[in-house]
Amino acid sequence: MLLRGLSWLVLCQLLGTGLNALFLPMLPGPIIGLVLLFAFLLLRGEVDEPLQLAASSLLKYLPLLLVPPAVGVMAYAEAIAADFWAVIGALLLSLVLSVMFAGWMMQKLIERQQRRREDA
Amino acid sequence: MSLDWYGAWQAVTHHPLFGAGVTLGAYQVAMAAYERTRWMFLQPVLLSMAMVIGVLLLCGLNFAEYRVSAEALTLFLGPATVALAVPLFLNLRRIRQLFWPTVLTLLVAGVLATVLGVALAWSFGAERIMLMSMAPKSVTSPIAMLVASQIGGIAALAAVFVMITGVAGAMLGPSLLRLCGVRHQAALGMALGMTAHAVGTARAMQESEECGAFAALAMSLMGVATAVLLPLALALLA
Numbered sequence: 001m002l003l004r005g006l007s008w009l010v011l012c013q014l015l016g017t018g019l020n021a022l023f024l025p026m027l028p029g030p031i032i033g034l035v036l037l038f039a040f041l042l043l044r045g046e047v048d049e050p051l052q053l054a055a056s057s058l059l060k061y062l063p064l065l066l067v068p069p070a071v072g073v074m075a076y077a078e079a080i081a082a083d084f085w086a087v088i089g090a091l092l093l094s095l096v097l098s099v100m101f102a103g104w105m106m107q108k109l110i111e112r113q114q115r116r117r118e119d120a
Numbered sequence: 121m122s123l124d125w126y127g128a129w130q131a132v133t134h135h136p137l138f139g140a141g142v143t144l145g146a147y148q149v150a151m152a153a154y155e156r157t158r159w160m161f162l163q164p165v166l167l168s169m170a171m172v173i174g175v176l177l178l179c180g181l182n183f184a185e186y187r188v189s190a191e192a193l194t195l196f197l198g199p200a201t202v203a204l205a206v207p208l209f210l211n212l213r214r215i216r217q218l219f220w221p222t223v224l225t226l227l228v229a230g231v232l233a234t235v236l237g238v239a240l241a242w243s244f245g246a247e248r249i250m251l252m253s254m255a256p257k258s259v260t261s262p263i264a265m266l267v268a269s270q271i272g273g274i275a276a277l278a279a280v281f282v283m284i285t286g287v288a289g290a291m292l293g294p295s296l297l298r299l300c301g302v303r304h305q306a307a308l309g310m311a312l313g314m315t316a317h318a319v320g321t322a323r324a325m326q327e328s329e330e331c332g333a334f335a336a337l338a339m340s341l342m343g344v345a346t347a348v349l350l351p352l353a354l355a356l357l358a
Contacts, residue, residue, distance in 0.1 A: 009199040026355040028266045030201035031347040037205035047206055055203035063165045064147045065197045068190040069265050070169040072276030075183040086244035087254055091285055094240055098233035099293045103302035103311035105229055109221035110304050
């Protein structure tokens, strides 16, 4: 069960890598694989059990898989120290503005949709 | 007879599984600490990262050597990224009614969040490599790390910026949104999920079920949209 789902995931990743090398050098292989799998699910209209099982088991350990790339910070300590505060400032400022904007816009659009439904 | 302690130590620390072993151990300690305290700053990825770096420095190993010996774990990052399609699909089915508000908000606010962050950091004088590492700050870390390294940033830095954004968003987001008069649960969830990814989604789930569902959806949509559009946009600009 688990292996069957896992095989699908690996297949999508490999297809993505192939397409990346052939046509889409700017998109990473796993991202192309994600889009392929998503398109396949849309066509099928449902997620079968092996795939669901493999996906949820892998995603449960996603944080663990992210630790090795995150450790790469140690190789760039100097570059980080130089720009650290500029980046933190930009991160926080843009976060505050975009959170408020996203919430406000979604709220307005929902209200508009509701008004239209009432008019109709 | 004298035992070769030094040789044994060298054999252990240079074993091809040493990195994977240290990472597994650190991750379990970090998870236990997080589960016991539930403190947002103890994000398991960041805490494990700090512990692994500590061990590597103690053992005198550099990152290049660690990366090779942790390959057993990183190999699965690709299929795990592909697996993100499953929650995206399941979430999308739940929101048919609010499809257009969701898509429009995603496109406009998503572009704003990304462009604003990069523009501000640039005006504060950050280097290009830092800008490219922070461009995908609003998306969940596996995607952000892939995208950052694809567009000329550093995956590890992207992970740090993503985490800072997520924690700050989860802490400040709900009160900022209330301040702006955002009451609708779907709008709250959307804003939290698309700016503060997984941490924001966890926070949104505490608000209400609807809020959490929209946050999860917004997180996956923002992730995929950024992964596909950001490298394409930069390829066109360059």
